[in-house]
Amino acid sequence: MLRKFKANRLFNGSAFAPKDSVLITTAMGKILDIVPEVDAGDQIEILAGTLCPGFVNVHCHIELSHMLNMIPEHTGLVNFVQQVIQKRAALPELKQEAMRIAEAQLYNSGTVAIGDICNSADSIELKQKSKLYWKNFIEITGFVDSFAANRMAEMEAIKKSFTSKGLPAGIVPHAPYSVSKTLFGQINDATVGEIISIHNQETAAENELYETKTGAFIQFYNLLGIDVSNFSPTGKSSIKSWLPYFTKDQRIISVHNTCTSRNDLHNLSVSQKENITFCICPNANLYIENRLPEIPVFLAEKLNIVIGTDSLASNHTLNMYEEIKTIQKYFPGIAEENILRWATFGGASALGVADQFGNFEKGKQPAVVILQHGESKRIL
Ligand SMILES: [Zn+2]
CATH class of the missing domain: 2.30.40.10 (Urease, subunit C, domain 1)
Known part of the structure; x- marks a missing residue:
C-alpha cells in the first residue's frame, strides 16, 4: 500500500x-x-x-535528561558547568525514565537522527531499543596534562561498550577550556578521518582564557583545585587556538559558537570552511548566557550551518522545531528554506548519514x- x-x-x-x-x-x-x-x-x-x-539534531546530551528544570536560566556558562558537575548524579531508574520521556519527545516532534554527547554508558540500553538513529560522541575532559593517558583509556573503554553493541561511537573533546594540549594531541591521533564534535566559544570567558589566561575560567579551576600552571595562552581566540590541533582529515562540528567573531570566521581557509560545520543551539544559548551567535555572519561567510538542542539541563524541550522558531524570531531576515535545510539535510550531512536521512x-x-x-x- x-x-x-x-x-x-x-x-x-x-x-x-x-x-x-x-x-x-x-x-x-x-x-x-x-x-x-x-x-x-x-x-x-x-x-x-x-x-x-525528519529533523537531524546534531547536538544533544540525552543522558542529562533528568536535569530538566534543575539549573536556573541566565547564570552564565562557568556557573552552569559547575552546577552540572554538582547536580548530575541521580538514581539509575530516574535517569532511564527521563531518557525514555526525552526520546519519545524527540521522536514525536519529528527528529529522526541525533548527534549525542556521552560521558557514560548510561544511554546504551535506551539506544539499543530506539527507533531513532544515534551517532554517539564519547566526550573526554581533562585540563591537567598528566591525566591525558588515563582519560583516553577510560573513554576508549566506554566507546567500546557502545561499539560492541553495534552502536556507532567516536571519541571527541569536550571543550577548549576542559581539554589540555596533550589530550588534544592524543584525541587527534585517535580520530583519523572521523567526525569531531566540540563545544566552542560558548562564552566570552573562553576567548579570554586563550588570549590572556585571565577571567572566569581561572577562578573556576582554582575552585576545583585544577592546576593550570602548564597552560600557556596563545594570544589568539579560542577557535584559532584549538583548530590547529586537528591535522588528520577530521570533519569538525563546532557547537554553540556564541562568541565566535566575524574575524574568526573570515580568516578560515577554504578547506577549513569545507570541513567545519557550525552547530547552533539557540534555545540553550538563551538559557545559559542569554545571547545568540551572529547567525547572519555565518551565512554571509557561506559556512555549513546545522542545529542542535543541547540537553534538557539547558533547554525546556528537545523539539527541534522550537529551535527553528527561535531563529525565525530573532533573525527574521533569514529565509525559512535555509533554516529548514540546516535542520534536515545539513544535519544529516554533518553526521555522515545523508545517504539515509x-x-x-x-x-x-x-x-x-x-x-x-x-x-x-x-x-x-
Ligand atoms: Zn552540549
Whole structure:
C-alpha cells in the first residue's frame, strides 16, 4: 500500500517543491517519488501546513535528561558547568525514565537522527531499543596534562561498550577550556578521518582564557583545585587556538559558537570552511548566557550551518522545531528554506548519514513530518 501526502507546502530537504506537489511513500515511509497532484492518482492525504523530512539534531546530551528544570536560566556558562558537575548524579531508574520521556519527545516532534554527547554508558540500553538513529560522541575532559593517558583509556573503554553493541561511537573533546594540549594531541591521533564534535566559544570567558589566561575560567579551576600552571595562552581566540590541533582529515562540528567573531570566521581557509560545520543551539544559548551567535555572519561567510538542542539541563524541550522558531524570531531576515535545510539535510550531512536521512530522495526513509499551527509532528 502507498501513502500519498499533500500539504500547503512541501519542503524536500533543500528547497520548497512546486505548489501542489504530492509526496508518495511506501506504507513504511520509504520515499518513492514527488509528483504533481494531477499525476498522483487518488487517495491523497491532504494536510494543512508544511511537510518536511525528519529533523537531524546534531547536538544533544540525552543522558542529562533528568536535569530538566534543575539549573536556573541566565547564570552564565562557568556557573552552569559547575552546577552540572554538582547536580548530575541521580538514581539509575530516574535517569532511564527521563531518557525514555526525552526520546519519545524527540521522536514525536519529528527528529529522526541525533548527534549525542556521552560521558557514560548510561544511554546504551535506551539506544539499543530506539527507533531513532544515534551517532554517539564519547566526550573526554581533562585540563591537567598528566591525566591525558588515563582519560583516553577510560573513554576508549566506554566507546567500546557502545561499539560492541553495534552502536556507532567516536571519541571527541569536550571543550577548549576542559581539554589540555596533550589530550588534544592524543584525541587527534585517535580520530583519523572521523567526525569531531566540540563545544566552542560558548562564552566570552573562553576567548579570554586563550588570549590572556585571565577571567572566569581561572577562578573556576582554582575552585576545583585544577592546576593550570602548564597552560600557556596563545594570544589568539579560542577557535584559532584549538583548530590547529586537528591535522588528520577530521570533519569538525563546532557547537554553540556564541562568541565566535566575524574575524574568526573570515580568516578560515577554504578547506577549513569545507570541513567545519557550525552547530547552533539557540534555545540553550538563551538559557545559559542569554545571547545568540551572529547567525547572519555565518551565512554571509557561506559556512555549513546545522542545529542542535543541547540537553534538557539547558533547554525546556528537545523539539527541534522550537529551535527553528527561535531563529525565525530573532533573525527574521533569514529565509525559512535555509533554516529548514540546516535542520534536515545539513544535519544529516554533518553526521555522515545523508545517504539515509535529511531529504525526500527516492529510496531513503527520512521520516515524514508536518509543521502545523506552530508545532511539529512526525506522521510517518
Ligand atoms: Zn552540549
